Amino acid sequence: MSVKHCIKVDDFSKNEILDLFELAAELKSKYRNKESYQPFKDHSMAMIFAKPSARTRVSFETGFAWMGGHAIYLAPQDIGLGTRESAGDLAQLFSRYNDMIMARVYSHNDMLEFEKHATVPVVNGLTDYNHPCQILTDMFTIWEQKKDNLSDLKIVYVGDGNNIVNSWIRLASVLPFEFTCVCPEGYEPDAETISYANSKNISSINILHDPIQGVKDADVIYTDVWASMGQKEEVNERVKIFSPLQVNNNLIQHAKNDYMFMHCLPAERGREVTDQVIDSQNSIVFEQAENRLHTQNAIMLTLANKV
Numbered sequence: 001m002s003v004k005h006c007i008k009v010d011d012f013s014k015n016e017i018l019d020l021f022e023l024a025a026e027l028k029s030k031y032r033n034k035e036s037y038q039p040f041k042d043h044s045m046a047m048i049f050a051k052p053s054a055r056t057r058v059s060f061e062t063g064f065a066w067m068g069g070h071a072i073y074l075a076p077q078d079i080g081l082g083t084r085e086s087a088g089d090l091a092q093l094f095s096r097y098n099d100m101i102m103a104r105v106y107s108h109n110d111m112l113e114f115e116k117h118a119t120v121p122v123v124n125g126l127t128d129y130n131h132p133c134q135i136l137t138d139m140f141t142i143w144e145q146k147k148d149n150l151s152d153l154k155i156v157y158v159g160d161g162n163n164i165v166n167s168w169i170r171l172a173s174v175l176p177f178e179f180t181c182v183c184p185e186g187y188e189p190d191a192e193t194i195s196y197a198n199s200k201n202i203s204s205i206n207i208l209h210d211p212i213q214g215v216k217d218a219d220v221i222y223t224d225v226w227a228s229m230g231q232k233e234e235v236n237e238r239v240k241i242f243s244p245l246q247v248n249n250n251l252i253q254h255a256k257n258d259y260m261f262m263h264c265l266p267a268e269r270g271r272e273v274t275d276q277v278i279d280s281q282n283s284i285v286f287e288q289a290e291n292r293l294h295t296q297n298a299i300m301l302t303l304a305n306k307v
């Protein structure tokens with residue numbers, strides 16, 4: 001039997017994603033009620049981190065432990081991915097020790113190597129190319145509020161056309177909604193990903209450069225850091241280029257009154273978003289961050305065929 005992995009958002013069909021959301025909602029209520037739940041008793045998961053993390057590490061480790069399993073955190077210096085050992089060898093090794101592998105790496109090719117060589121499910125915890133667990137969580141967070149009206153939503157991302165945006169576009173290839181990315185020229189999301197999603201004809205995908213035009217009548221305004229992990233030395237140059245895209249009180253005037261502000265976090269407050277916006281009533285960033293736990297629990301149970 002072939003093993004199911006979560007390497008990209010569209011490894012799940014539309015119906016599987018909607019089932020994930022139902023399951024995540026059930027798990028959220030179980031978790032909040034402190035119910036005992038042990039589907040991963042006697043199971044273990046290797047968590048490979050080549051980059052820093054707060055949410056991904058803690059939500060996966062906490063979630064797997066709550067479900068009765070043992071998650072093992074491996075820091076960048078423990079693994080030496082690509083220097084001490086190859087992704088393919090690690091995937092074969094951990095497939096013998098563990099029931100699941102979670103990995104956060106720089107190169108998406110390393111993730112594809114894990115996928116190719118693992119005989120247990122692999123969960124992508126972010127690469128330079130994408131961040132599927134984040135975007136499935138983000139849409140779950142919107143679904144909690146809007147349920148059946150997802151296809152009417154105008155979701156506007158303002159900032160760098162990075163891994164977060166590539167995942168939004170891949171989601172738009174399976175679930176219908178209106179997606180706009182406002183970014184500076186030269187910082188667009190991956191062109192092949194845009195063509196692929198457009199070829200599916202499911203959603204309308206717009207790439208714009210004018211933030212006021214972009215956020216007009218938005219239901220969701222989403223942003224992320226201007227320099228991702230691995231680009232931090234470019235930050236000063238990027239601040240100059242991206243400043244006109246700051247999400248602040250002037251920009252949000254153009255969205256719907258009840259728009260939701262979202263950010264995958266960590267936020268660099270005062271850069272891509274002001275305190276007034278991220279701390280406002282419209283901001284759901286901590287609900288979104290909490291939902292990483294519940295959505296990932298649903299993903300892990302689904303991959304492990306435990307639903």
Ligand code: CP
Pocket residue numbers: 052053054055056057126134264265266
């Ligand atoms: N959003 C997110 O993945 O956060 P971390 O980098 O802290 O894991």
Ligand code: NVA
Pocket residue numbers: 126162163164224225227228229264265266
């Ligand atoms: N684009 C950011 C997301 C962090 C969760 C990064 O890759 O650093």
